[in-house]
Amino acid sequence: MLRIAEKAFRPGKFPFPLMHIDTGHNYKEVVEFRDKRAAELGERLIVRSVEDSMKRGTVVLKSENESRNKHQSVTLLEAIEEFGFDACIGGARRDEEKARAKERIMSFRDEFGQWDPKNQRPELWNLYNARSHKGENIRAFPISNWTEMDVWQYIEREQLELPSIYFAHTRPVVMRQGSIVPVNVPLMNGELTNLPKAGEEIIDLQVRFRTVGDISCTAPVESDADTVEKIVLETATTTITERGATRLDDQTSEASMEQRKKEGYF
Amino acid sequence: MSAQHVEDRGLLRFLTCGSVDDGKSTLIGRLLFDTKTILADTLSAIERTSSKRGMTAVDLSLLTDGLQAEREQGITIDVAYRYFSTGTRKYIIADAPGHEQYTRNMVTAASTANLAIILIDARKGVLTQTRRHSYLAKLVGIPHLIVAVNKMDLVDYDQATFERIVADYKEFAAQLGIQDMRFIPLSALNGDMVVDRGESLNWYEGPTLIEILEQAPAAQTEQAESFRFPVQFVCRPHASDNPELHDYRGFMGRVEAGEIKVGDSVTVLPNGLTSKVKDIQLYGQSLDKAIHEQSVTLLLEDEIDTSRGDMIVASDEVPAQTKQIEATVCWLSETPLSPARTYWLRHTTREVKAKVASIAHRIDINALTQESATTLAMNDIAQLTLKLAQPIFADKYTDSRATGAFILIDESTNNTVGAGMITGV
Numbered sequence: 105m106l107r108i109a110e111k112a113f114r115p116g117k118f119p120f121p122l123m124h125i126d127t128g129h130n131y132k133e134v135v136e137f138r139d140k141r142a143a144e145l146g147e148r149l150i151v152r153s154v155e156d157s158m159k160r161g162t163v164v165l166k167s168e169n170e171s172r173n174k175h176q177s178v179t180l181l182e183a184i185e186e187f188g189f190d191a192c193i194g195g196a197r198r199d200e201e202k203a204r205a206k207e208r209i210m211s212f213r214d215e216f217g218q219w220d221p222k223n224q225r226p227e228l229w230n231l232y233n234a235r236s237h238k239g240e241n242i243r244a245f246p247i248s249n250w251t252e253m254d255v256w257q258y259i260e261r262e263q264l265e266l267p268s269i270y271f272a273h274t275r276p277v278v279m280r281q282g283s284i285v286p287v288n289v290p291l292m293n294g295e296l297t298n299l300p301k302a303g304e305e306i307i308d309l310q311v312r313f314r315t316v317g318d319i320s321c322t323a324p325v326e327s328d329a330d331t332v333e334k335i336v337l338e339t340a341t342t343t344i345t346e347r348g349a350t351r352l353d354d355q356t357s358e359a360s361m362e363q364r365k366k367e368g369y370f
Numbered sequence: 371m372s373a374q375h376v377e378d379r380g381l382l383r384f385l386t387c388g389s390v391d392d393g394k395s396t397l398i399g400r401l402l403f404d405t406k407t408i409l410a411d412t413l414s415a416i417e418r419t420s421s422k423r424g425m426t427a428v429d430l431s432l433l434t435d436g437l438q439a440e441r442e443q444g445i446t447i448d449v450a451y452r453y454f455s456t457g458t459r460k461y462i463i464a465d466a467p468g469h470e471q472y473t474r475n476m477v478t479a480a481s482t483a484n485l486a487i488i489l490i491d492a493r494k495g496v497l498t499q500t501r502r503h504s505y506l507a508k509l510v511g512i513p514h515l516i517v518a519v520n521k522m523d524l525v526d527y528d529q530a531t532f533e534r535i536v537a538d539y540k541e542f543a544a545q546l547g548i549q550d551m552r553f554i555p556l557s558a559l560n561g562d563m564v565v566d567r568g569e570s571l572n573w574y575e576g577p578t579l580i581e582i583l584e585q586a587p588a589a590q591t592e593q594a595e596s597f598r599f600p601v602q603f604v605c606r607p608h609a610s611d612n613p614e615l616h617d618y619r620g621f622m623g624r625v626e627a628g629e630i631k632v633g634d635s636v637t638v639l640p641n642g643l644t645s646k647v648k649d650i651q652l653y654g655q656s657l658d659k660a661i662h663e664q665s666v667t668l669l670l671e672d673e674i675d676t677s678r679g680d681m682i683v684a685s686d687e688v689p690a691q692t693k694q695i696e697a698t699v700c701w702l703s704e705t706p707l708s709p710a711r712t713y714w715l716r717h718t719t720r721e722v723k724a725k726v727a728s729i730a731h732r733i734d735i736n737a738l739t740q741e742s743a744t745t746l747a748m749n750d751i752a753q754l755t756l757k758l759a760q761p762i763f764a765d766k767y768t769d770s771r772a773t774g775a776f777i778l779i780d781e782s783t784n785n786t787v788g789a790g791m792i793t794g795v
Contacts, residue, residue: 111652111653111665112622113605115615115620115654116606117607119603198453226474226478228477228777229771231717231775231777233784233785235714248451
């Protein structure tokens with residue numbers, strides 16, 4: 105997405121800031137990469153944190169261990185209001201998930217950030233309707249029509265740098281309900297999160313992440329692909345969908361992504 | 371198997387159209403399944419759902435029914451996009467529902483497709499909806515049609531049945547002026563002639579569906595088009611630390627038609643001033659030329675005041691600058707068109723206010739006859755004259771899809787309410 109923005113706007117600056125909604129439970133490697141990349145690009149980075157929403161009382165966790173992933177929507181909506189953003193550009197793709205297959209490239213959200221799948225603006229040719237009233241918001245998905253393979257081929261062609269956890273590495277994990285769950289993951293402040301439950305056996309496994317989000321809900325896959333080339337090959341021969349084994353948040357029910365999107369999720 | 375070693379036949383976007391029971395979702399499911407696009411976890415999920423519904427075989431149509439509401443109702447309610455790849459070509463399928471009331475969904479799906487598969491149920495033959503789908507495909511300018519006679523298993527794979535349907539369709543297609551069409555018998559349910567040939571249609575000697583798709587021309591148009599470059603953004607970096615950029619003025623956008631080379635003469639609309647292309651840039655590199663659908667930055671030899679919504683065109687092929695257009699419009703909104711109201715008309719990167727001057731006629735897309743009308747309801751198609759508050763730089767849709775198409779936007783709700791194709795300027 106950043107490379108596309110560079111191609112679109114260089115030699116000028118981006119006509120928009122970059123924003124990250126930080127759950128406070130993000131992989132250290134990713135947070136460090138975020139700051140480094142924003143500095144290299146010389147673009148403005150806004151970070152808004154779910155923990156601040158918790159302090160304000162707008163996010164209340166059911167329990168201390170509840171995943172903060174879906175609560176990002178609250179922080180996102182608060183940030184949209186704070187800065188008066190009329191549009192947010194995101195990297196979601198239609199091939200990721202069934203509910204996303206019907207998402208528009210310019211997706212209209214009402215004042216509450218809600219997505220109404222039955223009442224979407226038709227999109228014809230490449231004429232996009234981005235008009236909105238004050239308080240309303242457009243979520244724009246420029247790479248809607250890319251597949252996971254397209255993304256990796258683009259990374260290969262453009263020789264893009266990535267956070268290290270996208271490549272095969274060894275880390276402590278446990279097996280939980282068929283998924284590989286990383287444990288004892290260090291946070292930015294040095295604290296460990298995702299502690300193993302009693303009785304779980306910790307193993308060191310060679311893994312990589314196909315999709316990265318909140319630590320509590322993204323699981324890696326077993327892999328020895330340590331270069332982009334190898335990942336392209338592995339993607340061509342995989343038998344599991346990108347979010348299938350890797351997104352613990354999508355497994356709650358067949359419609360959980362749709363539900364989250366209706367509530368303002370990206 | 372690196373991508374460089376495989377023949378790359380580019381991207382083909384196609385549309386499937388058929389009625390509720392023509393087996394459209396099953397056909398898409400079959401294409402995905404037999405090209406091994408469906409991964410293990412998706413397959414086990416639809417196996418679970420199929421058996422929950424008491425079905426014995428896996429219901430491939432479950433692959434495309436995306437939203438909870440339609441899974442509950444068992445129908446597809448909106449355009450869905452599916453992706454698959456054969457190694458030589460990437461495909462995007464637009465799946466538009468076949469219900470009577472969904473003309474607008476088909477027009478939407480068709481607007482970005484360069485091939486359409488028209489599904490016919492072998493037991494039913496050419497129906498009213500077959501005509502409607504074919505008419506719409508032709509209207510939206512899809513250059514290639516595949517007429518797929520499905521459910522051949524239910525007519526004992528009978529060759530005479532297939533040939534009768536082909537003859538019926540050809541007669542009707544001639545009336546519409548459809549030229550490029552292919553016919554194929556298949557059974558999506560059993561997989562005959564989709565990706566594999568199967569054993570049951572040995573009398574058919576033509577290519578399978580996937581073979582036709584692999585060989586279909588990917589370009590939306592084969593005719594040479596005039597250069598059209600709607601300006602999306604003007605880049606003026608004003609970088610104080612870089613004197614080279616001090617006078618930089620780059621016009622950013624996408625080549626919507628034709629192509630452009632360094633040194634070509636261009637005219638900037640609406641002011642009509644002419645200049646020559648000094649440089650074509652893409653991410654810091656200079657190109658000799660830019661082709662159709664390429665997004666680039668153009669630098670001109672002369673300083674011309676230009677902003678978003680203007681258009682840079684070939685000086686010897688300037689489009690019409692007009693405040694009145696004739697167009698075929700498909701109405702998309704539940705709120706009917708009101709000739710008393712003003713709408714936003716979006717054409718390329720330009721938005722102008724528009725009002726209906728007159729409705730010449732509405733088209734009955736079942737009988738394909740013309741009738742008089744004073745308003746338009748959702749799914750209606752009509753021939754209109756529109757008056758515009760500012761000029762647009764328009765081509766006929768049949769000459770250039772990108773500069774001949776527009777959408778209408780409701781001023782108060784901001785909804786997209788109409789889709790238009792310019793027929794006269």
